[in-house]
Amino acid sequence: MSENVVILGAGSGIARAVAQRLAARGCRLLLCGRDADELERNAADLRVRHNASATAVPFDALDFDSHAPFWENCLQQCDGRINGVLLCFGTLPDQQQCQRETASLRHAFDVNLTAAASVLHPIAAHMESQKSGWLAVITSVAGDRGRQSNYVYGAAKAGLSTFLQGLRNRLQPSGVHVLTIKPGFVATSMTEGLLDPKSPLVASPDAVARDIDRAIRKRRNVLYTPWFWRGILLVIRSIPESIFKRLKL
Template identity: 50%
Template sequence: MTKILILGATSPIARALALRFASDGARLYLAARDGDEARRVAEDVSVRAGVTALSGTFDASDFASHDEFIRHAAGRLGGLDGVVVCFGTLGDEDAAQTDPGAALATIHQNFTGAVSLITLAARHLEQQLSGFIIVIGSVAGERGRARNYVYGSAKGALAIFAQGLRGRLAASGVHVMTVKLGTVDTRMTWGREGAILTISPAKAADLIYAAYRRRAEVVYTPWFWRFIMGAIRLIPESRFKRLSF
């Protein structure tokens, strides 16, 4: 039985992924900042998949608590075979562009908190010479845009971190997959641009799970974002900085 820790388990994509893993027989520990909601998600997954899903809490910005949290989760699961990193927030971009505190809060929730938790989980997986880490990021990290560069910079840094980690762990039998999400229909993206390219959380979870099963390394979700972002990267900086999209 595969033992999986899902971080940010109350997000719509994480909920859908949890059900897919559970339906495939995995034992899950679902963790989020809101412990009550994490417990409700675990109960729902347990009923629908016919397995027992555990739940707990963590704070991405409370770095001192991360080591004990990873140890506790692995202990409750009876081991640890995989970690899925689903948490993050758009934050208040307007405030983050002028307030260092707001900027750092966005960075901690999207990058440094993930780095801390992934590093601790990776150490555990590396020691046992097996396992996987799925890092769910965003196409926003492909290039800095004036309207969301604080969030985008955190997601871009996370992708680079995952890329380096993938290389370091390759010889240890630990697989690292980076997911670059396009626009998904969630509360976090409601009312924002790009609705014509939006997919549902359930569809995103299906695509991510299929990529995990085939051991993909970097996957754009949906696939067409690979070509969209490839075209965007080719735009000269002198022109790109004047674009409003």
């Protein structure tokens, strides 16, 4: 039987690349996000390339009250059975701007942490009662240690990673699997102009998607992608705070 998968923030570069792989292996996809025209084009692409079933569903992460009805809508479209949810929405704020303006700071936390937590709860409740399913959520290596250059983003993503640890613990008895995805530098529109796409540290969305797809199938708990970030972060985390606070990172 084919899996029904909901992708939140389906317009993002990583989401699009993962959707290609899921559609190629026969998943039925609900593409959820704000820009209806874009998502319809993404859905059409999956239908044309892979003969897959793909539908665009409107979803606004910042409209918290809509999260529960949105999830009901998704369930309805999938005849009550959703096997997996991939959460890809997020925003990379300007650290300096967040230090100056409360609005930017709040927006960064609202999108990256509060909205994700808010929408994950009705989903988790459903999967708990369904006693099966998987949740794959994109956080970031930036959450592993706060650095002066982007600690607002890092703190929000760290919060989300911690939220997922708890959720994984809670859903373990129900057989629901939670995957925390920590990408390093990925060449998407979110990072355009900030990263040199030719640097060996910068991965393509497709390479990251390959890792994510494999981690979902193998029911991994925490994925660093590309793999070498696990080592880099191991080193960064092990630096004593008394030294780390003096570094310019």
